[in-house]
Amino acid sequence: MPAKPSRARGAKATERRKRIPKRREPRGTGADEAPVAADDASVAETAARVRGAGGSVIGAYRDPLGGAPLVLAVLPLASIAPTPFQRELSPAHVRRLAERIEQSGVFLDPVIAVADPTGTRFWTPNGRHRLAAAGALGLRSIAALVSADPQLAFRILALNTEKAHNLRDRSLEVIRMARALVAERRPGKESDYAGEFESPGLLTLGILYERDKRFSGSAYLPLLRRLDRFAATPLGASLRSREGAAARIAEIDARVSAIVERLQARGFRSPYLRTFVVARVNPVRWIKVRPAGDGKPPMALGAALTRMARSIRQFDVDAVRPSELAMIAAVAPADAE
Secondary structure: OOOOOOHHHHHHHHHHHOOOOOOOOOOOOOHHHOEEOOOOHHHHHHHHHHHHOOOEEEEEEEOOOOOOEEEEEEEEHHHEEEOOOOOOOOHHHHHHHHHHHHHHOOOOOOEEEEEOOOOOOEEEOOOHHHHHHHHHOOOOEEEEEEEOOOOHHHHHHHHOOOOOOOHHHHHHHHHHHHHHHHHOOOOOEHHHHHHHHOOHHHHHHHHHHHHOOOOOHHHHHHHHHHHOOOOOOEHHHHHHHHHHHHHHHHHHHHHHHHHHHHHHHOOOOOOOHHHHHHHHHOOOOOOOOOOOOOOOOOOOHHHHHHHHHHHHHOOOHHHOOHHHHHHHHHHOOOOOO
């Protein structure tokens, strides 16, 4: 019998996976190329918009990565609002953030700002909690990095680290973003927005969370990671198709809830009961996860949902053993709700 890997070797393997990516060759804007005059033509329109909103232009520079001009400004707090597709505001986080800022005695972290669709005010895609904290502190203005690129409002959400995303928050952000793009009649296929949406499964889960904020998305995430793909159809049409898939998942989940109640009646008290039941009826649970853009899925999502619906109707509650639940707990998704 081969020897089991030692704890030390396991730790070394984990450390290798966590290594910082190899540094690339130097690129981007040099420090001596960064300064931009506040009256330069490349920032004139943005600077005029800042002043039109009652703000002040502090300076301008070229982004170190792509060289796009950015304006550093101080904006009236009333002139800037969060994008309408961001996560829900957390009052507890706002309170803690306001307390920490007041303790430090200085508001150090500028928000990112782009023009809103009206062109008269600003949206921030990454500063909702800082805006609320500034308001709680009674501030009249806030520092902002202003970009002339309105699409940044959609692309930057994946970089938001102000408050850690959980699966529900991220899914709701993505579906709201998609609906905003449809409402603005933006052209393009769903697949054109893969960078902004990050994962196709988030769109489907977002629809489910819109209907029920307590939906257990993490139980269905393994299925969607394996089968959901960005559609090569117009975004509005793809969302209508996803509404149908989400409705089918909701029907399956209602049956899952009934089975969970029966398992609880048998004395099972594990927090992973729902994950266990969904995993048992997931027809592709043993298939390795592949990137969403990596070819065709191993099974069409519609076909998988049909098989899941059939399996859930045939689920034998009396055949469940405690040892099976212990295994599910060890491999359950880490995504918090």
